[in-house]
Amino acid sequence: xxxxxxxxxxxxxxxxxxxxxxxxxxxxxxxxxxxxxxxxxxxxxxxxxxxxxxxxxxxxxxxxxxxxxxxxxxxxxxxxxxxxxxxxxxxxxxxxxxxxxxxxxxxxxxxxxxxxxxxxxxxxxxxxxxxxxxxxxxxxxxxxxxxxxxxxxxxxxxxxxxxxxxxxxxxxxxxxxxxxxxxxxxxxxxxxxxxxxxxxxxxxxxxxxxxxxxxxxxxxxxxxxxxxxxxxxxxxxxxxxxxxxxxxxxxxxxxxxxxxxxxxxxxxxxxxxxxxxxxxxxxxxxxxxxxxxxxxxxxxxxxxxxx
Numbered sequence: 001x002x003x004x005x006x007x008x009x010x011x012x013x014x015x016x017x018x019x020x021x022x023x024x025x026x027x028x029x030x031x032x033x034x035x036x037x038x039x040x041x042x043x044x045x046x047x048x049x050x051x052x053x054x055x056x057x058x059x060x061x062x063x064x065x066x067x068x069x070x071x072x073x074x075x076x077x078x079x080x081x082x083x084x085x086x087x088x089x090x091x092x093x094x095x096x097x098x099x100x101x102x103x104x105x106x107x108x109x110x111x112x113x114x115x116x117x118x119x120x121x122x123x124x125x126x127x128x129x130x131x132x133x134x135x136x137x138x139x140x141x142x143x144x145x146x147x148x149x150x151x152x153x154x155x156x157x158x159x160x161x162x163x164x165x166x167x168x169x170x171x172x173x174x175x176x177x178x179x180x181x182x183x184x185x186x187x188x189x190x191x192x193x194x195x196x197x198x199x200x201x202x203x204x205x206x207x208x209x210x211x212x213x214x215x216x217x218x219x220x221x222x223x224x225x226x227x228x229x230x231x232x233x234x235x236x237x238x239x240x241x242x243x244x245x246x247x248x249x250x251x252x253x254x255x256x257x258x259x260x261x262x263x264x265x266x267x268x269x270x271x272x273x274x275x276x277x278x279x280x281x282x283x284x285x286x287x288x289x290x291x292x293x294x295x296x297x298x299x300x301x302x303x304x305x306x307x
Contacts, residue, residue: 048079058085067095074106083110084118091121104131111142116149118142123154127161136166147179152186155179159194173204184215189222196230200239209240220251228255229263236266245276256287261294268302281306 054069067089073082087106090099104125110118123143126135139161146154159179165171177198183191196215199208213234219227232251235244249270255263268287271280285306291299 048073048077048082050077051079051082051085054082054085063089063095065095071102071106074109078109078113080110080113080115080118083107083113084115084121087118087121100125100131102131108142111145114145116146116151119149120146120151120154123157127157127166136161140167147182150186152183152191156183156187156191156194159183159191163194173198175204177204185218185222188218189224189227190219192216192222193219193224193227193230196227200230209234211240213240220254223258225255225258225260225263228252228258229260229266232263232266245270247276249276253283253287256290259294261291261296261299264288264291264294265296265299265302268299272302272306 050069051073054066054073057063057069058066067086070082070086070089073079074086083106087103087110089095090103090106092098104122107118107122107125111122119142123139123146125131126139126142128134140158143154143158143161147158156179159176159182161167162172162179163176177195180191180195180198184195185192192215196212196219198204199215200212201207213231216227216231216234220231228251232248232255234240235251236248237243249267252263252267252270256267264287268284268291270276271287272284273279285303288299288303288306292303293299
């Protein structure tokens, strides 16, 4: 029995368009303390005494004083690095309560001075509606600044904005593909997956089966389950690379082990039928059983058929 490529691939794609094309987390939102320390290193001696005092306080562990000094350094002195540090601390709630509107204001001021990290976070807050209303139109400029400064998450966010037509008269797949290409491999799990979908389907440019296979591979290696499923489909069918049943079986198994129902069915069929390696009824039964638990009725049926 051959793998039923289309139904299983559609299972993955339906899930992916709801998850892979979501907004990317900004670095400072994820690890604000690290961002604050990194940003403070950009302060030049004599550039702002309040910013330097904030740096000294932060390094000594006095976060309340650091935040107060950064706030003055940002909002009064206009020091861009102090603004970036203040935004990180206000986001996480270091040195005081979390204050997203203040973080958004601080990142905006830092971005105005061209600090890529501030632009990355300000643009992210605009498209996610953190610290204020969602504002896709005004997010384009800061995200573009950050993307041009090699912040891959901002390139990804730009791609998703154009893909979904959140600005303009509708989706712009050409721009989406352009920005997803900049996001991959820096934001490889989702950025490469999004790029691969457009390359495979010819969205925003010519069909590029070889490019899609490589992008799916990068996404898979970064841990994205749907990336492994789609890379396995490419390996199985020889789309954009040499046909590789053994590799496909491995990719499907990897995706199944992270909860991908379609990949479990593919892995089960290959293990049962001896494609890409020796027949393995025990593994096939396990894969089909996982597919069953994940909602595919055929998985229940196929698992019961293996004695």
